[in-house]
Amino acid sequence: MTAILLYLAAGLLLITGLLRLFLGDANNADANTEPQSPHAFWPPDGSAAMRVARQLFGTEDWEYVQRLDSETLKRVFLKERTALALIWVAAARSEARALMRVHRTAASTSPHLNLRTELKIIYAYVGFLFYCALLEIVIRMRGPVALQSFVAFTDDCSIRLYEAVGQVFPLGEHRDGEWEKGASGRGGRT
Amino acid sequence: MERDGEMHSDTNAIRTARQDLRHRTLDKIVTPLERLIYLASLRDYRSGRYSHDGLAQRFSEPVAAAALRFEHVETFRSVAFASLQSIVEQVGDFLRGTDGVWAEGLKTWQSLEPYRVVVPVVEDGMAIRIFLSNIKVALAILATEQRSAP
16 A cells, blocks of 8 residues: 555646746646646647757757857857756656656565566666766757757657656556646657 | 545646636737746746636636646747757847847856756756756857857
């Protein structure tokens, strides 16, 4: 029972974390909805995450700054965007760590541990951390401009991690709809 | 069941209040940045509550406050995630609107950063960071343009 509750908590944390990380910061509200919380503004179709990624890692703003033909402005822009991009990566990593902490707690008390699933989760987690580290190095070396594909790839790694953790989530117990809602929302973000 | 009905009714009232607010006021304000500044000005500095007498009279105070809050958040995000070029134009238009004190306005925005107060209370994370960063870069661009202007 405790394990089920912990997995439920992991699922909720995952959904909340993802909303905060990928959706909690972008896009317009649907004029036809009146959400009760700020996060309810975000449509579940992934457009918000795409806007954040486009803004931070896209080329439109950089092309505009280049047209201004000022080295000082280029430096100011790159400094600002690099700082933002690093915060974005740190937030992504932090959310994944929080998810793993909850998962570890749940796994330590669960009598139904599946070694293969656990290895898959560890593999996905390490892979995600690796790409986050790589992304961070690339951002520090050359700035965040034109890294959208890399970001999308890193985000795919996070999707794999969340899906792997989702495999041990008790889908058949109580919250089928809730998990599926979260999972489909996560999968379509970038 | 009754509670659901109330919530539905509130939701409809807020939606209508938002449409009313847009129709009567917001649509007449040209740029999203100016709309954002206007909406932020309707928020009490101490409590963070929104108030608009006309809207509250037509609907109710809580409905008016909720409508203003939603419009504020939505407008904020439309500015925060606009392209840098658009933000430069919007900030430039806004500061040029202050007749004859364009240079002074630019200096004030760079030093006092008054744009920080237009952030909605419920907003968090990357949107705020992106917004503040974009305004900062926009001001740097405008200052450079001003210096190089004949």
